[in-house]
Amino acid sequence: MTLLEAEIGVEYIIKDIVTEDEEMNAFLFSLGCYSGEPITVISHLKGGCIVSIKDARYNMDTELAKAISI
Template identity: 40%
Template sequence: MMPLTLAGIGERNVIGRVGGNEETRRFLGNLGIINGAEITVISAIGGNVIVNVKDSRVALNEDMARHILV
């Protein structure tokens, strides 16, 4: 597994694990970022990413993206 920040643009990935503290996991879970969900990186600029997850586009800063392992 690797952090989402290292995933290629346009590459479909499956979320293997969501790390971080309870508050971070709850926040990401509310966005649909949970284990087993499919996620695609749309754009990446300076570690910040825009992803497509569950038919929604979500912008994540580098810190949040590092907690998502694909």
């Protein structure tokens, strides 16, 4: 399941980051988004979703949200 399919307000654990793009991998890692880390979807938007990672909120577009497996 990806972040786009996640329920709002439920805490999930990131299982994997599925991308071939090293730059995207490095960006997500810098946000604290890596395997084993808890993540919560705050809301779904037309172009992606807003998530909470380590007490910070981020707006992720559809491409980033599809890359995160929970």
